[in-house]
Amino acid sequence: MFKNYLKIAWRNLIKSKGYSAINIGGLALGMAVTLLIGLWVVDELSYNSYFKHKDKIAQVYQSQTFNGNTGTGPAIPRPLEKALRDGYGDNFKHLIMASWTNDLYLKYNETNLSRSGNYMQREGPELLELEIIKGEKDGLREVNSIMLSKSTADALFGGDDPIGKTVRVSNEHDLMVTAVYEDIPVNNTFNDTDYIIPWEQYLASREWVRNAEDQWGNNSFQIFVKLADNANMETVSQKIRNVKKDLNEDTAEFNPQIFLFPMNEWYLHGNFENGKQVGGRIKYVWLFGIIGAFVLLLACINFMNLSTARSEKRAKEVGIRKSIGSQRRQLINQFLSESFLVVVFAFIIASLIVLLSLNGFNELSRKEISFPWNSGIFWLSSLIFILITALVAGSYPALYLSSFRPVDVLKGTFKAGKYAGLPRKILVVLQFTVSVAFIIGTVIVMQQINHAKNRPVGYDKEGLIQVPTFSQDFTGKYDLMRSEFLNSNAVVEMSSSSSPTTRIWSNRGGFTWEGKPEGFQEDLAWTEVSAEYAKSLNLKIVEGRDFSRDFASDSLAVLINQTAKKYLGMENPIGKLLKDDDEEDPNPPLKIIGVVEDMITQSPYEPVKQGVYVFDRFDNSSYYNLRLNPNQSASQNIAIVERVFKEHFPDIPFNYDFVDSEYGEKFAAEERIGTLSGIFTALAILISCLGLFGLTSFVAEQRTKEIGVRKVLGATTFNVWNMLSKDFLKLVIISCFIAIPISYYIMNGWLQDYPYRVIMEWWIFVLAVVGALAITILTVSFQAIKAANANPVNSLRTE
Structure with missing residues (x-):
């Protein structure tokens, strides 16, 4: 019986090729979008799946x-480790101190590389469940050891066995390779861990780390834990919540609350606001999931509309079947079989579309998604997906068409009914409501991105590069390198800084100043810079003066930004002192000599943080900031800079970043969302237009004789176009009135996540309405004008 259903379904598809092409094409597009989004959502939800x-x-x-x-x-203080081990050690299987992810230089023979990784305590690799390819699992046992990822080991040693060989790290230490581990896949938190070095080496090589053993206010470290088998995450979090406040009076005023943040929430639920978890990337998962569901729904609506619109053509078939004994259940199965066949063909085409577009999709979304050919779960999900889509798309047409009375149909008295077209009109309204809402949402997303992009940055990022200086080889050589770079004619100014231009790496408090409010708890972004910092960035001095090498006292001078001036409550800050409030071992007071214009160093969607720029007395920077010569090409400048760099640091790889590119990365996530949303919106509109095109074509065919009579009686092309178009335009206008308040409500809520945000202008909604109407007119006009220009003789000669 099922074979017979499919045979009849096939014949119907072949019989109406245009109708079938629109149905299958629309469904294929909708299913392709849903498949792509589904693969993206699964990749997001499976983040950190490497860790069992x-x-x-x-x-x-x-x-x-x-x-x-x-x-x-x-960020946590180092003394917290001992407090957790001594007081709560039974709750943890592993407790690991770790540094932040660092870029270090690795050298073997003539090969120099820059790679990122961490210093970790001995059990770190076991906590990370690393897959050891060569060497020993306990690879951090010796202080002078290093563990490498496979890709890093291959880059350093080629085909040689790396175990037991010595790597020179940042031209400071010789460390022996004790293990090589499999690279952690891209969609995992530690995927950039190219090396792991023992924590003991971190202590031995850095005095400030050793000194931090009892410094509760120095939040410069990380702790990772793996719970004991019988321990509960929430229970342990509650136990340790007040451990810092109870053990250290100096930081108790900040009400420090310690808790465990589970790995399965790091990626999708990593945003906090006022101490409360407020989501994160999960909002994008929901957003794209909803978009995928609606795009598929639009494609299903096309199927429903075109199937029910052609009801009168199928009426006699239904009447004859019923008169010879077919039950309604059999008719429903027949129409569902047709739906199933259409969906299967659409799924095959959709799979081909996904295969062809997957590389481009990965590039846009910055993913490494592959088509899951070998996944049984995928094919089972696909089968369920096909069945559900076939059921959704075919249920209404099946129930509607199977309800015809055979007597009325065969006597020729069958009428579709006064309200027979109402469901189709509702579905068209739903289609364009979704499409218009998508248009409005996409425009507002792009507006928000451009709003932040057009925000004054506060410095000139064009032609500015930053060169990392993560080695003691650079210590004491700033003046020499500045002279060399300036003399090369490739650089017009240079400075050094303890943080990259586009980041804040350090925050400090513990100062007093004249007029400081009682109980005020300061939190200042802290950057140590050379005297030429403002000049190299073209920072504007709005009050006072810049650093000067002519004043020896500037070694204890600071610049503050405009936000810091307001934050500190200083109307006239020039000459004011920032004093260390540590009475036992105070540092010398710092004198404010100037106020610089606010510069964006964190998120461009957030207010600028109060910052101070301190003269770097010890030439211990992390970056050189080079202003390239604008009269030469960037490539020419870079080649000269690299040559000068290599003359002085032959054992260190030359790496650099353009600051404007680094700044552009701050918009990357939103731009990807905006671009993908725009593509999906365009496809949603295309699917809606396909349905509208099919409906217009059918209506024109249905009213062929009426159009012929009107033409004979003197109707113009415009009259006929108006007759066929006005009903669809009314439906689209209704859609716009529904879509506008819905999209306003949703996008207003989305914008609340951004303190620095765009205002939704009225023209955005007008643009969406005009766009929807224009698309409708273009879609309908093709068939309407074609019908209006047809020879009326051809439609009337059978009468």
Whole structure:
């Protein structure tokens, strides 16, 4: 019986090729979008799936309150390790101290590389469940050891066995390779861990790390934990919540709250606001999931509309079948079989579309998604997907068409009914409501991105590069390198800084100043810079003066930004002192000599943070900032800079970043969302237009004789076009009135996540309405004008 259903379904598809092409094409597009989004969502939800026990792994987080505002993050003080081990050690299978991810230089023979990784305590590789390819699992046992990822080992040693060989690290230490581990896949938190070095080496090589053993206020470290088998994440979090506040009076005023942040929430739920978890990338998962569902729904609506619109053509078939004994259930199965066949063909085409577009999609979304050929779960999900789509698309037409009375149909008295077209009109309204809402949403997303992009940056990022200086080889050589670079004619100015131009790496407090409010808890972005910092960035001095090498006292001078001036409550800050409030071992006071224009160093969607720029007395920078010669090409300048660099640092790889590119990365996530949303919106509109095109074609065919009579009686092409178009335009206008308040409500809620945000202008909604109407007119006009220009003789000669 089922074979017979499919045979009849096939014949109907062949009989109406245009109708079938629109149906299959629309469904294929909708299913392709849904498949792509589904693969993207699965990739997002499977983040950190490399770690088999991720439900037991967590990072220690800390919330602190400054003047009523609570900030939350993973930065913790070193003494917390001992407190957790001594007081709560039974709750943890592993407790690992770790550095931040660092870029270090690795050298073997003539090969120099820059790679990122971490210093970790001995059990770190076991906590990360690394797959050891060569060497020993306990690879961090010796202080002078290093573990390498496979890709890093291959790059350094080629085909040679790396175990036991010595790597020169940042031209400072010789470390022996004790293990090589499989690279952690891209969609995991530690995928950029190219090396792991023992924590003991971190202590031995850095005095400030050793000195931090008892410094509760120095939040410069990370702790990762793996819970004991019988421990519960929430219970342990509650136990350790007040451990820092209880053990250290100096930081108790900030109400530090310690808790465990589970690995399975790091990626999708990593945003905190005033100490509370407020989501994160999960909003994009929901967004694209909803878009995928609606795009598929639009394609299903096309199928429903075209199937029911052709009801009168199928009426006699239904009447004859019923008169010879077919039951309604059999007719429903027949129409569902047709739907199933259409969906199967659409799925095959959709799969081909996905295969052809997957590389481009990966490039846009910055993913490495592959088509899951070998996944049984995927094919089972696809079968369920096909069945559900066939059921959704075919249920209404099946129920509607199978309800015809055979007596009325065969007597020729069958009428579709006064309200027979109402469901189709409702579905068209739904289609264009979704499409118009998508248009409005996409425009507002792009507006928000451009709003932040057009925000004054505060410095000149064009032609500015930053060169990392992560080695003691650079210490004491700033003046020499500045002279060399300036003399090369490739650089017009140079400075050094302790943080990259587009980041804040350090925050400090513990100062007093004249007029400081009682109980005020300061939190200042802290950057140590050379005297030429403002000049190299073209920072504008709005009050006072810049650093000067002519004044020896400037070694204890600072610049502050405009936000810091307001934050510190200083109307006339020039000459004011920032004093260390540590009475036992105070640092010399810092004198404010100038105020610089605010520069964006964090998110361009957030307010600028209060910052101070301190003269770097010890020439211990992390970056050189080079202003390239604008009268020469960038490639020519870079080649000269690299040559000069290599003359002085032959054992260190030359790496650099254009600051404007680094700044552009701050918009990358939103731009990807905006671009993908725009593509999906265009496809949604195309699917809606396909349905509208099919409906217009059918209506024109249905009213062929009426159009012929009107033409004979003197109707113009415009009259006929107006007759066929006005009903569809009315439906689209209704859609616009529904879509506008819905999209306003949703996008207004989305914009609330951005303190620095665009205002939704009225023209955005007008543009969406005009666009929808224009698309409708273009779609309908083709068939309407074609019908209006047809020879009326051809339609009337059978009468």
